[in-house]
Amino acid sequence: MTFFLGFWAMAENRLSEKDETNIRKLIQQQVDAWNEGNLEKFMETYWKSDRLSFVGSRGPTYGWQATLDNYKKGYPxxxxxxxxxxxxxxxxxxxxxxxxxxxxxxxxxxxxDVAGHFTLVIQKIEGEWKIISDHSSAEN
Structure with a gap:
């Protein structure tokens, strides 16, 4: 019985195909906006909140506007x-x-060139997937 309940709980917590597709579209939206040079459109993928967190080489930044401002400084x-x-x-x-x-x-x-890794926490807010936390670290 324990195995069945454990398996059922895992199946319930599995990401649906629709949600995975929408999350991957969110990431593609980021790539497309960045490659267009459109930081405002890029930032549409983030939670527009003062509680958004971004951690990069200069440490943490809190808030959507502060994150956009930092992107504009770093990528003018x-x-x-x-x-x-x-x-x-x-x-x-x-x-x-x-x-x-x-x-x-x-x-x-x-x-x-710059390369590295990122960790995103993405949450469904009011029916839409948004990045609520981003930690990006460059290798070089």
């Missing part, structure tokens, strides 16, 4: 932004409305 134009590729390495459901994504980013730019 399309040349600085370059071309982004993201690869999803692992997608795990934490609960019915929260997933953890681990991936790799590669940024190709004339001023020097």
């Amino acid at each position: 134009d399309k040349k600085a932004m370059g071309h982004l590729d993201l690869k999803v390495l692992n997608l795990s459901q934490i609960d019915v409305k929260t997933v953890l994504m681990i991936g790799r980013f590669e940024l190709t730019r004339e001023i020097g």
Whole structure:
């Protein structure tokens, strides 16, 4: 009986195909917006809240607007932004409305390429998947 209940609980907590598709579309929306040089559109994938967290090489930033402002400082134009590729390495459901994504980013730019890994906490808020926490670390 314990095996059956444990299996049933795991099956209930599995990410649906529809949710996985929508989450992957969210990540593609990020890539497309970045490669267009459109930071505002890129930021539409994030939770528009003061509780959004972003952790990068300079430590944590809290809030949607502060995160956008930091992106604008670090990537003032399309040349600085370059071309982004993201690869999803692992997608795990934490609960019915929260997933953890681990991936790799590669940024190709004339001023020097950057690559590394990211961890995203993505949550379904008011029916839409949004990134609520982003930790990105460059290798170089």
